[in-house]
Amino acid sequence: MLSxxxxxxxxxxxxxAFYDPVLATLGLSLRFREEHWAGWQASDAERPLFIVTTPLxxxxxxxxxxxxxxxxxxxxxxxxxxxxxxxxxxxxxxAPGPRPQYHADYFGAYFRDPxxxxxxxxxxxxxxxxxx
Numbered sequence: 001m002l003s004x005x006x007x008x009x010x011x012x013x014x015x016x017a018f019y020d021p022v023l024a025t026l027g028l029s030l031r032f033r034e035e036h037w038a039g040w041q042a043s044d045a046e047r048p049l050f051i052v053t054t055p056l057x058x059x060x061x062x063x064x065x066x067x068x069x070x071x072x073x074x075x076x077x078x079x080x081x082x083x084x085x086x087x088x089x090x091x092x093x094x095a096p097g098p099r100p101q102y103h104a105d106y107f108g109a110y111f112r113d114p115x116x117x118x119x120x121x122x123x124x125x126x127x128x129x130x131x132x
Contacts, residue, residue: 004039004049005068007117008060012036014114015052018088023050025081026070026121062116069120075107081121082109089114 009015016038020030028040028050037053050068054060072078079096086092094110102108108122 002048004047004051006051006053007068007113007115008055009052009113009115010054010060011114012038012052012054014089018085018090018114019050019052021088022081022085022090023070025077025084026072060115062112062118067110067118067120069108069122072121072123074125075123075127078107078109078121078123082111085111085113085119090119093118094120 016033019038019040023029023040027042029043031039031041031049033039037051039049039051041047041049070081072081075096082092082096090111090113092110093112094108096109097107099106099108103124105124105126106122107127108120110118110120112118
């Protein structure tokens with residue numbers, strides 16, 4: 001469905017220092033980095049790409065009502081990704097936890113990158129039974 005998603009940054013080195021560890025937590029790796037942009041992808045697919053770039057007009061701004069949500073394979077990855085984001089300059093926008101208002105198995109976390117872009121990480125599978 002998607003070819004790529006692009007977010008703007010005013011500081012590509014700062015964005016790289018944030019996104020490299022956050023996206024690695026989700027199993028995404030750097031596909032390219034050039035002077036004004038960088039892109040990540042899953043190792044088993046060419047698309048979609050997640051791209052961060054300095055805008056042509058030189059001024060990035062976070063969208064109002066815009067959010068990019070990444071899928072995590074389990075709840076532990078959601079929690080770990082949120083912690084990594086906060087450690088690398090992100091700000092909390094919603095701690096990891098269940099969100100039954102979305103659906104019974106939704107477990108998500110929300111944060112903003114250093115440029116103010118809102119991101120989410122979500123797991124849509126049931127929690128494993130206790131004792132496993």
